Amino acid sequence: MIRLLKIELQKHISYKAFWLMLLFYALLLAVMIFGIPGLIDYIAEKSGEPSKFRIFKAIVFNFPDIWQNIAFVASARFFIKIVLGIIIIIIVTNEFHFLTIRSNIISGLDKKDFLVAKIELVILLSLFSTLIIFLSGLYLGFMHSASKSVFDVFGKMVFLLGYFIEIFSYLLFCMMLGIIFKRTGITFVVHFVYLIVEPILDHNLNEKFTPYLPLNAINGIIKTPNTSLIKIKSPEFNYDFQEFVSMSDVGVCLGYAALFVGLSYLILKKRDI
């Protein structure tokens, strides 16, 4: 396991594009997370109703709810996590483009090892992303939260685990696309087209099935938090907020993760490299 991860990291540790993209991702995430308080202040000033927004801000960054809020924003499907997805797509398709998967196997990896190494990289990137969320959550919480008791600080940290599982599954999805399509450009196109197609499907399908669409499933663990502006503006707005991590959501998400890995393996195994 460690050996495969070491091999995998050797491939990227001197790859400038990899570090640049990772840095870009971290910066984007930080700007977003740290930009929110400022943005709220700005809107508050402009709106002429600053008190309402001050309440909103207190709600958003309050322990323990902050964990759901911050994880929800960071895991949004059209948002910054796409940068991580792009990193995985480039890394996977590079192996086909440069034929290096061939030399890996000739040298003594097997196809399973190749896949396991990629999954380990996915885990590492997911951990990295979760760590950023964790640290910025702590910082913002301690800056703005009314309550700072240990109980509240750690109260809903399970959302971080949920976030980790979501991002992990999404990156496996990108890995699978890369393995199927092999070419960087084509994989990008398929990825973005599907990102747009699924919401259209979602719109047209029976509500019973929509949670099981792949992207819905891998975005389904962290539900919309009960701190939206809508809620503030209209208390009578009726929406069933889910403020916990449900095991069935996790199950569906992990089911897809397993499917992505399984398909990737089958395709690699059947294909001539």
Next chain:
Amino acid sequence: MEKILSIENLNKKYGRIHAVNNLNLEINRGNVFGILGPNGSGKTTTLGIILSVINADSGAFSWFGNPNSKEDRKKIGSILEQPIFYPYLSAVKNLRIICDIKGVNYSEIERVLHIVDLFERRDSKYRTFSYGMKQRLAIAAALLGKPEVLIFDEPTNGLDPKGIAEIRELIINIARQGMTIILASHLLDEVQKTCSHVAVLKNGNKLFSGKVSDVLSISDAVELSSNNLELLSLVIKEFEGTTDVNIEKDLIVARLKAGTTIYDLNYFLIGKGIVLTHLAERKKSLENQFLELLTENE
């Protein structure tokens, strides 16, 4: 003799193209085995299958008498079709990855880079290498960890004459150390100069396989001539080292038994007081045979 590789009834089709057609092959330890065939004859496909990057349709192969496993691949150094490396990594970093995969100590890197004369360029990115340097780096990678078998697929393809000469010399030097080598090539010359054994492939079929020296000795003939052709033809029949003597116009063409050299024949004739006006070896080159083999099976 210890079997290194055996291939049984191997088949691979690409649509209607039968790239490898019921191939059987055995390679023993210490062989320098040439796989000779024109472009598209199935050499790379065969090597791809035995290196587990191409799935065969049917048939089997085994390395070192074992069922196929990645552990055996770690004992094989190979170049398949073209050098393959991460372009954005230096030579050393590329070789480190291969060391890690094979479980070989990094200290090997310096040794192999010296062999292929790339040590000075060890920290340059692979992308900046000329094609000849890339090919040499591929050979260096194949040599990592002193593998039991080396596989070279068209190792001189795309090189200039100087590069070709260098790589051939390198292979011959490695072969001298007793390593088992499998060399696929469409160049006769290359196989003739480097290999001990050869299999000739065409359209995925094996036409012939055997020792290179056997192939050559079958058709060795000697041309002789002297002022008195009749006397010469009588005397030469007394010589025990010939199998077959024919008179062709003003030449006598004799075939020599295995183990008999032209020196022996000439020595014998001098002893009999015959002075030759012409003495030449008529070597039917592997090239002619190769071409014949290919056309016979047309």
